[in-house]
Amino acid sequence: MTAGALLLVAAAVFSIGLFGVLARRHAIGVLVSIELMFNAVNLAVAAIAWSRGLVAGVVLVLFGIAITVAEIAIGLALVLLAARVRKTSVLDDLDTLRG
Amino acid sequence: MIPALVTLCGPLAAFALIGLLPPLRRAGRPAALLSIAGIAVAALASGIQAVPYFRGVAAPATYEFLWAPLTGAPSIRFGLLVDGLSASMAALVALIALLVQVYSLAYMASEKPASLGRYYAYQAFFAFAMLGLVLSHNLLQTYVFWEMVGLGSYLLIGFFWERPEAGRAALKAFWTTRLGDVGFALGILVLWGAAGTFTFTELFAKVGGGAVAGSALSLGLAGITLGAMGKSAQFPFHVWLPDAMEGPTPVSALIHAATMVAAGVYLMVRVAPLLSHAPELMSAIFAIGVLTAFLAATMALVESDIKRVLAFSTVSQLGFMMAAVGSGGAGAAYFHLLTHAFFKALLFLTAGSLIHAVGSNDLFKMGRLARAMPVTAACFAAGALALAGIVPTAGFFSKDEILASVLAGGHPLGFALLVLTAGITAFYIGRAFFLAMLGSHDAEGHAHESPAAMTAPMAVLAVLALVGGALAPSIPRLFAGTIAPPAFEPETAPVFVPILGTLAALSGLALSWLAYQRRSFDPGAVRRAVGPVATLLERRYFVDDAFELVYRRAYLGLSSVVGWFDRYVVDGLVNAATWMTWLVAGRLRGMQNGRVQDALYAVAAGLVLLAWLALGR
Numbered sequence A: 001m002t003a004g005a006l007l008l009v010a011a012a013v014f015s016i017g018l019f020g021v022l023a024r025r026h027a028i029g030v031l032v033s034i035e036l037m038f039n040a041v042n043l044a045v046a047a048i049a050w051s052r053g054l055v056a057g058v059v060l061v062l063f064g065i066a067i068t069v070a071e072i073a074i075g076l077a078l079v080l081l082a083a084r085v086r087k088t089s090v091l092d093d094l095d096t097l098r099g
Numbered sequence B: 001m002i003p004a005l006v007t008l009c010g011p012l013a014a015f016a017l018i019g020l021l022p023p024l025r026r027a028g029r030p031a032a033l034l035s036i037a038g039i040a041v042a043a044l045a046s047g048i049q050a051v052p053y054f055r056g057v058a059a060p061a062t063y064e065f066l067w068a069p070l071t072g073a074p075s076i077r078f079g080l081l082v083d084g085l086s087a088s089m090a091a092l093v094a095l096i097a098l099l100v101q102v103y104s105l106a107y108m109a110s111e112k113p114a115s116l117g118r119y120y121a122y123q124a125f126f127a128f129a130m131l132g133l134v135l136s137h138n139l140l141q142t143y144v145f146w147e148m149v150g151l152g153s154y155l156l157i158g159f160f161w162e163r164p165e166a167g168r169a170a171l172k173a174f175w176t177t178r179l180g181d182v183g184f185a186l187g188i189l190v191l192w193g194a195a196g197t198f199t200f201t202e203l204f205a206k207v208g209g210g211a212v213a214g215s216a217l218s219l220g221l222a223g224i225t226l227g228a229m230g231k232s233a234q235f236p237f238h239v240w241l242p243d244a245m246e247g248p249t250p251v252s253a254l255i256h257a258a259t260m261v262a263a264g265v266y267l268m269v270r271v272a273p274l275l276s277h278a279p280e281l282m283s284a285i286f287a288i289g290v291l292t293a294f295l296a297a298t299m300a301l302v303e304s305d306i307k308r309v310l311a312f313s314t315v316s317q318l319g320f321m322m323a324a325v326g327s328g329g330a331g332a333a334y335f336h337l338l339t340h341a342f343f344k345a346l347l348f349l350t351a352g353s354l355i356h357a358v359g360s361n362d363l364f365k366m367g368r369l370a371r372a373m374p375v376t377a378a379c380f381a382a383g384a385l386a387l388a389g390i391v392p393t394a395g396f397f398s399k400d401e402i403l404a405s406v407l408a409g410g411h412p413l414g415f416a417l418l419v420l421t422a423g424i425t426a427f428y429i430g431r432a433f434f435l436a437m438l439g440s441h442d443a444e445g446h447a448h449e450s451p452a453a454m455t456a457p458m459a460v461l462a463v464l465a466l467v468g469g470a471l472a473p474s475i476p477r478l479f480a481g482t483i484a485p486p487a488f489e490p491e492t493a494p495v496f497v498p499i500l501g502t503l504a505a506l507s508g509l510a511l512s513w514l515a516y517q518r519r520s521f522d523p524g525a526v527r528r529a530v531g532p533v534a535t536l537l538e539r540r541y542f543v544d545d546a547f548e549l550v551y552r553r554a555y556l557g558l559s560s561v562v563g564w565f566d567r568y569v570v571d572g573l574v575n576a577a578t579w580m581t582w583l584v585a586g587r588l589r590g591m592q593n594g595r596v597q598d599a600l601y602a603v604a605a606g607l608v609l610l611a612w613l614a615l616g617r
Helices: A003-023 A027-052 A055-086 B002-020 B022-027 B029-055 B084-107 B113-135 B139-157 B164-195 B200-208 B214-231 B237-246 B249-258 B260-270 B279-301 B306-326 B330-358 B374-388 B394-408 B412-437 B452-471 B474-480 B496-518 B523-529 B531-538 B540-591 B596-616
Strands: B061-068 B076-082
Touching: A003 A027, A003 B596, A027 A055, B002 B022, B002 B029, B002 B076, B002 B084, B002 B113, B022 B029, B022 B113, B029 B084, B029 B113, B029 B474, B076 B084, B076 B113, B076 B139, B084 B113, B084 B249, B084 B260, B084 B330, B084 B452, B084 B474, B113 B139, B113 B249, B113 B260, B139 B164, B139 B214, B139 B237, B139 B249, B139 B260, B164 B200, B164 B214, B164 B237, B214 B260, B214 B279, B237 B249, B237 B279, B237 B306, B237 B540, B249 B260, B249 B306, B249 B330, B260 B306, B260 B330, B279 B306, B279 B412, B279 B531, B279 B540, B306 B330, B306 B394, B306 B412, B330 B374, B330 B394, B330 B452, B330 B474, B374 B394, B374 B412, B374 B452, B374 B496, B394 B412, B394 B452, B394 B496, B412 B496, B496 B523, B523 B531, B531 B540
Parallel strands: none
Antiparallel strands: B061 B076
16 A cells, blocks of 8 residues: 555545535534544655654654544533533534624 | 013013912902012113113113024024113003003902902013013014913903903904914014024114015015004904903003004014015005004094093004004104003093993093092093193104104105094094083083092103103114114104194194084084994994904805815715725625534635645646
């Protein structure tokens, strides 16, 4: 398997994630899609680091995964809070910022 | 130089103390006494200072310090100039101010203490400003004090601020004189631009050396003349002076007879050495002076308010002085300024005494007051004789000099008109005297002689009005002691000049005696016979109406057009911009639907667009 094929897979996963972020109606689904996009980026970084033999790239990926975990914890907390206060987790109903 | 500083500091210190210490001001009488003490010091100092100049044994002296040092332009200096002209004028101003302030002590006795204190604060301020104006050694400083004098006049005319007429008269006086002062300011700047100096001494030297272009000199002097016309109430700026009679009568005596209105003539006499370089301007000044003298005298004929008769008389006499300046007789003008200050201040003070007794300004409500008020009547008679120019009073000598200088200046027509005006002058002052003092019926109220504080200043002025003619030989000596001594040739006036003047005065007095004392003919019938002319005089030649028309129609009309333009075009543009913003915003706000994913679509689309722009092309 070449780095090019790995990048193609990463692009595909990123696109699937982007589609999910834009199209899912439920906040949990959007969060999951965001995870997909993150991991696509991680995959791309890892693939390039592997093909060039750079250890630093692998370390960067590990950092990225750790930050993703922290971020998703905050995201889930926000979604739970929104569900408790606004009685909904559907994004189309959370439109208080409209002009 | 010390006396000049003391002269200035006396009233200034009094004003500062009264102004800065409210308890003193509210106490009234102590403030009055302090102000009188200040002006007495000034009168003493300026008198001592003036004596050598009257004797002709003193040279001009200048004292100056740097006010605003400038590089690349002439520095502005603050200075005092003491010469024959300013020393004698300062002595006159301080003397009249002292007499008027003493007189006011009794005249204003019924005022509340607080307003008495306010009155004396204004008086001290005015005295300081007027003395500063007289002693200024440059045009810029003159202008500063000139405006301070105008402010003092404004405050004192509007002293009885409870009366709306007083407030209006104060504003009218201020704005009318300001109109001339615009010309004054421009004139100073033009002269500065041409000669590069404000100082009289340097200005005279540069003009004498031919270093100043004739056109710029004429223009600058014309501006200064405008300022003098405004202050000295020359036609058509005379409209403010009759209205200024709303102020207390002592104020009229000081400001609107002896000092401030004479400041215009004083300034013209001061710059007279320059005027000879602008002959056209001199002709214009002469014409304005003669016109003012004649028109104002005729307006005094039909006035029934004693103070306004005197106000028109002042305008007329100032016209005489301007005519003298215009015909090249600055010395005659200045002589008449001095004697006029004596007899006109005297007439105003006696008028104040009459008003004090009768409680009215109306001549027709007075009558047979001579019996109850002998001192006032005698003083009024002295002033009237001096104003009419009867031998040997002060007015005779100075008016004679003016007539002689006008004739020597080559203006036979103006001479004839001034002689006629002298006759009219004698008639209207005789009319006032006979109506108020003798007449056929008793005055209203209980007339009584005024207290000594009022009669004593009147008596001093009466003596001066009677013997002031003795100053005549001093005038050439005073002028020889100025910074620009004129080449004086003793004028030998034709002998018919004093005879004509005296004849005119006597016939005027006789006519008024026939009309108002003997009742040989009915003045009312004369008035009816010349109906339109009398109406013209009573409406004051419609000059006030013309001013009002210009103001109401032209000025306010223009204002309303400009106002409409501002309201609907300038403001309209701004409002239209606001309205457009609201309209567009109303449409665009729909884009912000508050949905996160729609915003993210836009972000994604933007990213794709940027990527396409960066890579795809």
